[in-house]
Amino acid sequence: MNIKLRAPVSAAIAIGVGVVVLAGYFIPSITNIRFALLRTGLVLAAVALLVGIINLLSVHFKKMGSDNENSGYSLILVIALLLTLVVGIIDMVQSYMLGQPNFQMTNWIFTYIQLPIETSLLAVIAVSLTYAAASILRKRMDLFSITFFFVILLVLLGSFSIPSATLPFLHVIRDWIVRVPALGGARGLLIGIALGTITTGIRILMGTDRPYGD
């Protein structure tokens, strides 16, 4: 009986909240209710993060125990997570005892470990993107892919800023590509995304699309 009631009740709550939040965008008198619901949503999202981290820990504990070739990565993840958690708790206790915010150790981890790692990974993306652009013609040799490839080439050549290697007309072509066809294409894609977003939202508000279980 409990299972049978769960789906309609959760769907009714989701649809009701969705309708009120949507109406809050258009009807100024219920804006406060919209903000209250959104704030509640943010609090729930924070709790969900805790649940997600516990889930992450349990998944990697299982992977460490099993005969998995990636168990070493899981071990590193668990150690890093617990270490960061302990450091965060120590910082919080220190802040409480000092009576003012003091997150020096946490900031140190972010500044000297996380930030350099993420910056390095960002640099690797440039290599991956170059590889992807170079291999597009191998994957799909059609008119659109050929156009895509040569447009990338033109824009890259037009972006060079080495004085001896700079060709003025390439700058003009690059600017035209960025201002006219690229902007037009981007707007077209955005219109399509907006239409898709509206229909997805309406389907969920109607309850015909329930991506939250049944």
Add this chain to the structure above:
Amino acid sequence: MSATGFTGIVVIVLFLGLMIFFSIINQEPKQKNIRPIPAYDKINQEINVSVEDGTQLHISLGRGGITGPESAAALAGLSILKQVIEKSSVCDYPPVVSTGNAVISILAQDTIQGTSKAISVADKGKNPSGELVGVTPFSYAAGTLTTIRDKNVSANIHTGWFGSEITWLTTAGERQSTPTIAGTAQLPAQAVIYASASDPLIGEELYAGGAYLGAGKIHLASISAQDIFRWIIIFIILGSVLLKFLGIDTFFEYILAGSM
């Protein structure tokens, strides 16, 4: 009420009306009436392959949450997840799911459990995980790489909110020689997946998953409603160009400024 608010309500009511209208008049909708999207054909094909070969599909739902502009992409990804799980219910190994957002992770697990109950998968140990892999773009991408490199994964479906880091996922799939179907709402990432994914979903194609994976007639009706609106927008753009060309655009601007 502002002019923007009024226009918003009109658009939503029109959309709703059109979707209900098309779902009523198309009592027996046929999927062949919609244009083919190779990426969705590939998903159907890969589901069959995973059933026959006893392999797994990997579905990554991106980093989008439900309280921001990325929510529609994330929910569209969840909708695709639901359809794929329903269709792959007879697989030896159900799809493995990875997410980069805690809320979507919980919703994914709920979808998995709800759908698995509906398809009577008795062994809960076989259900896909829906785990939260990482909460920053790069930790998510790095964490997902290990799943893509799993030898039992036969295809990767990336649908949701991704940034340029998706190039790691698509390139890793290519190195494993596994098909990669990818769609996102972010424009720079769309350019990336066009170049790097074997089957990209461009623009609104991401949101059409339900219609192409057999989710029901309301999904097909929403495609028809989108088409109507697309034509309306085309006429508005062309009309605006014509009015600008004829120099009458300022006349309408005065009218709008006066009435709203």
